[in-house]
Amino acid sequence: MCMAKYQLLLPKMGESVAEATIIKWLKKPGDHIEADESVMDIATDKVDSEVPSPVSGKLVEQLCKEDDVVQVGSVIAIIETGEAEETPAPAAPVVEVPQPETVATPAPEIQPEPVAIEPKAEETPAPAEVTAIPGLEQLPSTNTPPPDVQVSDSVRFYSPLVRSIAAQEGIGSAELDKIPGSGAEGRLTKDDLLYYIRVKSGEIASEPAKEPVKQEEPVIASTPQPEYKAPVEPKPQPASEPAPEPKAASPEPRSTSVSGGDEIIEMDRMRRLIADHMVYSKQTSPHVTSFVEADVTALVKWRERVKDKFEKREGEKITFTPIFIEAVVKAIKDFPMINITVNGTQITKKKDINISMATALPSGNLIVPVIKKADELNLLGITKSVNDLANRARIGKLLPDDVRDGTFTITNVGSFGNVMGTPIINQPQVAILAVGAIKKKPAVIETKLGDMIGIRHMMFLSLSYDHRVVDGALGGSFVRRVADYLENWDLNREI
Numbered sequence: 001m002c003m004a005k006y007q008l009l010l011p012k013m014g015e016s017v018a019e020a021t022i023i024k025w026l027k028k029p030g031d032h033i034e035a036d037e038s039v040m041d042i043a044t045d046k047v048d049s050e051v052p053s054p055v056s057g058k059l060v061e062q063l064c065k066e067d068d069v070v071q072v073g074s075v076i077a078i079i080e081t082g083e084a085e086e087t088p089a090p091a092a093p094v095v096e097v098p099q100p101e102t103v104a105t106p107a108p109e110i111q112p113e114p115v116a117i118e119p120k121a122e123e124t125p126a127p128a129e130v131t132a133i134p135g136l137e138q139l140p141s142t143n144t145p146p147p148d149v150q151v152s153d154s155v156r157f158y159s160p161l162v163r164s165i166a167a168q169e170g171i172g173s174a175e176l177d178k179i180p181g182s183g184a185e186g187r188l189t190k191d192d193l194l195y196y197i198r199v200k201s202g203e204i205a206s207e208p209a210k211e212p213v214k215q216e217e218p219v220i221a222s223t224p225q226p227e228y229k230a231p232v233e234p235k236p237q238p239a240s241e242p243a244p245e246p247k248a249a250s251p252e253p254r255s256t257s258v259s260g261g262d263e264i265i266e267m268d269r270m271r272r273l274i275a276d277h278m279v280y281s282k283q284t285s286p287h288v289t290s291f292v293e294a295d296v297t298a299l300v301k302w303r304e305r306v307k308d309k310f311e312k313r314e315g316e317k318i319t320f321t322p323i324f325i326e327a328v329v330k331a332i333k334d335f336p337m338i339n340i341t342v343n344g345t346q347i348t349k350k351k352d353i354n355i356s357m358a359t360a361l362p363s364g365n366l367i368v369p370v371i372k373k374a375d376e377l378n379l380l381g382i383t384k385s386v387n388d389l390a391n392r393a394r395i396g397k398l399l400p401d402d403v404r405d406g407t408f409t410i411t412n413v414g415s416f417g418n419v420m421g422t423p424i425i426n427q428p429q430v431a432i433l434a435v436g437a438i439k440k441k442p443a444v445i446e447t448k449l450g451d452m453i454g455i456r457h458m459m460f461l462s463l464s465y466d467h468r469v470v471d472g473a474l475g476g477s478f479v480r481r482v483a484d485y486l487e488n489w490d491l492n493r494e495i
Contacts, residue, residue, distance in 0.1 A: 018071060023269070035053065047398045069187065162188055165193055328482055
């Protein structure tokens with residue numbers, strides 16, 4: 001009796017995620033898998049996550065290798081569930097084949113029909129088995145591979161979004177193949193293609209524009225991925241030099257000791273993404289940073305008063321981060337032109353206020369989950385969202401949708417004891433606020449009876465903004481308004 005076989009599909013991970021990279025198989029062929037047990041680790045350009053099996057059984061076959069890029073909905077593994085009940089499913093089409101023979105009485109027409117039916121019946125079992133398998137609704141994505149092959153004759157993969165942009169801009173497959181990519185395995189990302197289009201449109205001369213593009217393209221990739229240096233040097237220099245370059249690059253992925261104490265360590269995938277994003281941001285936006293010092297004594301005293309009561313009632317702590325976020329949301333409502341994105345010469349004013357929250361991971365890397373529609377949440381709602389996202393970020397349980405669509409970013413450099421910083425803008429946003437550590441300082445206090453000196457809780461706010469669209473008046477007024485909301489905190493406020 002044949003055991004039922006379940007086709008494990010790469011699950012849908014968010015509206016903007018079309019494919020994922022297989023990082024590591026956690027199970028080998030022959031291993032037993034429990035329901036909801038993780039089978040593999042995957043990575044998207046947003047977040048890393050695990051793929052659990054919805055059924056229990058034995059892993060029969062791995063259909064993808066590590067480092068393969070797989071589309072959402074594709075079959076990635078075959079699991080033998082051990083249930084014999086599904087054997088009737090393939091038998092069903094076989095039973096249906098003889099039925100037409102009995103129904104169709106005329107002898108001349110019966111004989112050709114079974115012959116035509118039988119070969120089809122051989123192809124039918126595969127879909128018939130799949131129909132009995134949960135998760136089939138995701139399989140239509142298997143129609144996507146043909147367009148991939150048509151777009152380019154090369155082995156290089158392009159996401160549907162990249163293909164769509166290229167088609168709109170009239171960029172053919174041959175031209176796409178020449179654009180260096182900063183994604184995993186040198187994959188061409190949306191940002192790479194948009195940057196290429198901007199450079200190309202700046203050089204109006206049609207053919208000469210190709211040369212500057214080739215010189216400028218590797219600038220994005222050269223920092224995070226040294227492998228892109230190879231295509232730059234062969235063109236201006238003799239062909240003899242490219243040969244040593246790849247040889248020099250090959251030992252880098254391996255952690256090797258160069259001398260007695262020095263060691264070359266290859267960046268992990270997330271660090272490469274961060275490096276690429278930071279370099280791209282500095283190349284895209286002219287950064288300006290404004291600083292404001294705020295007296296948050298009332299805020300500190302209020303939190304001291306309510307934190308124990310809040311933790312008893314809600315079962316979680318209230319930190320300063322949700323308070324900072326609430327002040328930022330209020331200031332964005334006062335200065336909505338901070339809540340924008342830039343695309344070429346077009347400015348998009350965002351309706352929703354989605355606050356990105358930079359979170360340090362135990363690995364030393366950084367991830368930026370997003371509190372969606374923070375303007376619709378009260379302080380309690382923001383606190384719960386902050387705690388939930390921070391906890392899931394640290395244990396690697398964030399979903400791709402948790403880190404997308406941010407419109408403004410906050411980074412708490414004070415959690416590491418820093419008093420201020422000059423943060424890099426999280427593209428395509430136009431501003432990011434760094435909140436420093438709260439320190440006790442002697443400060444001048446203005447009273448009706450005159451000035452006096454007292455010990456106050458002080459902190460610095462540092463706002464980096466894109467000077468293409470945010471001038472000093474707007475940037476400075478915005479960060480000052482955030483400080484005002486923090487300084488004028490109501491000591492009697494209830495939460």
